[in-house]
Amino acid sequence: MSEPPTVRVENQLIRFVPPEPVELDVAVSKLGAIRQDDYAVHTLATPRATIIVDKEGRIVIHGTNRMEVARHAAKEFLLQLGRSDDGLKAELGGIIASFKFANQLNMPRLMKKLGKDVEKDERLDCVKVNDTRHNITLYVWSNGKVIVENATHANLVAMAAVYWQERLIEEKIMMESDSDSEAD
Numbered sequence: 001m002s003e004p005p006t007v008r009v010e011n012q013l014i015r016f017v018p019p020e021p022v023e024l025d026v027a028v029s030k031l032g033a034i035r036q037d038d039y040a041v042h043t044l045a046t047p048r049a050t051i052i053v054d055k056e057g058r059i060v061i062h063g064t065n066r067m068e069v070a071r072h073a074a075k076e077f078l079l080q081l082g083r084s085d086d087g088l089k090a091e092l093g094g095i096i097a098s099f100k101f102a103n104q105l106n107m108p109r110l111m112k113k114l115g116k117d118v119e120k121d122e123r124l125d126c127v128k129v130n131d132t133r134h135n136i137t138l139y140v141w142s143n144g145k146v147i148v149e150n151a152t153h154a155n156l157v158a159m160a161a162v163y164w165q166e167r168l169i170e171e172k173i174m175m176e177s178d179s180d181s182e183a184d
Contacts, residue, residue, distance in 0.1 A: 002169070005099035005146075005161040009154050013093030014061045014070040018078065019086070021057020031080055042077065049073035065095065094150045097157040101144035101165060104175045110140070113171045134160040144174075 024040040027033040033042035038055035047069050052060040059077060061070040067090065075085040110127055111118055121128045121139065129138040134156055139147040146164075151157045168174040 002102055002165065004158070005101055005165060007097050007099045007154055007158045007161055009065045009157075010096045010098055010147075011062065012065040012095040014064070014067060015091045015093060016059040016061070016071075016074040017089045017091065018057065018059065018083070019088075020083075022053045022059060022078075022081065022083075023057065024053055024055070026081060027053050030082075031077075044073055044076055047073050047076070051077045067092075094152060095148075095154065095157070097148045097151055097154060099146050099148075099157070099161045101146070101168070101174060103144060105140065105142050105144055105168065106173050106175055107142045109171070110168070110173045113173060129164075131160060131164075133163065136160060138164070 033040040040053040050062040
């Protein structure tokens with residue numbers, strides 16, 4: 001059996017709900033945030049993060065996957081607005097993660113064997129796998145790179161990576177490396 005892929009969390013959606021909603025126009029006038037329809041976007045230098053204020057006055061933090069950094073960014077944003085972070089509630093959203101299989105994948109075989117659970121994504125030049133077992137979506141490239149979206153936890157992605165690695169080997173979708181075939 002081969003080594004399980006190493007999972008890396010790329011980003012996690014973290015939203016903060018202040019007791020009093022942040023007004024979009026105030027973020028624009030006080031901080032120079034950019035208004036885009038029902039959102040305001042502001043970039044923080046320290047900590048480095050992108051702040052998005054939605055139409056309900058909630059604060060979404062992008063650019064970090066660590067709660068303490070996201071909390072610090074939300075606090076800094078509120079302080080710049082002249083507000084306290086007292087009563088700020090956090091909500092965790094889905095994560096974006098990645099991993100890489102050790103070997104290349106036979107994409108036509110993957111499409112044939114997995115049938116209804118996959119579709120070709122021409123724009124990204126990959127195959128999109130709807131993983132109902134783990135309730136996630138995987139974007140799989142022929143070089144073995146996988147991007148996962150809609151996951152709730154890194155451990156779920158790790159379990160999915162092991163499951164898919166075993167299944168791809170079993171279905172003979174994962175190609176043998178040169179060193180494996182020489183040993184036979």
